[in-house]
Amino acid sequence: MALYLSEIVSVAGKPGLQKVIGKRSNGLIVESLVEPGKKFPTSLTQKVSFLSDISMYTYDGDEKLAEVLKSLHKQVEGGLELISKKNSGDEIRGFFRKVLENFDEDQVYNSDIIKVVAWYEILKDHVDFNQLEKEEDSEGADELKEAKKTEKKAAKPKAANTKVQSKAKGGAKKSGNLKSGKS
Secondary structure, eight states: OOBOGGGEEEETTSOSOEEEEEEETTEEEEEESSSTTOEEEOOTTSOEEEGGGEEEEETTEEEEHHHHHHHHHHHHHTTOOOOOTTSOHHHHHHHHHHHSTTBOTTTSOHHHHHHHHHHHHHHTTTBOTTTHHHHHHHHHHHHHHHHHHHHHHHHSOOHHHHHHHHHHOOOOOEETTEEESOO
């Protein structure tokens, strides 16, 4: 069974990627994709990033991680060899130009590129890269439903709702050159 990026997280301080298998009031319960069967809870103080919410900086704006991974997968299927941290900086950037030619070289570091390649190597056994587009479409439909609910609530403003809404506003959290948060 293929996983969706919305089910996979990166937990700060933990190696690899994890699949969300449950939720609890003070965090998530996740299982390692690298070491199946290894489960652990997250806490509210740990930074958890859903892969579906991550994007990379380009000169034209942002590119969702799903699109970057699909492009990387196509290139690898076409014979492109993956890089590692042992490659030189020029080799790493040259490699990534083949995957995402307009990435912002001032904001995307070599370590970010290496992380995306490492994630790809983990995900290739768990994700159907051809299904990523369908996943985004279904997420868009869910976002539309949530937006409609919010609009209905906004039509009948209450003081309590206004306070909650103002607290919920804010920008995307940035982590290095990978950007967490919906664009």
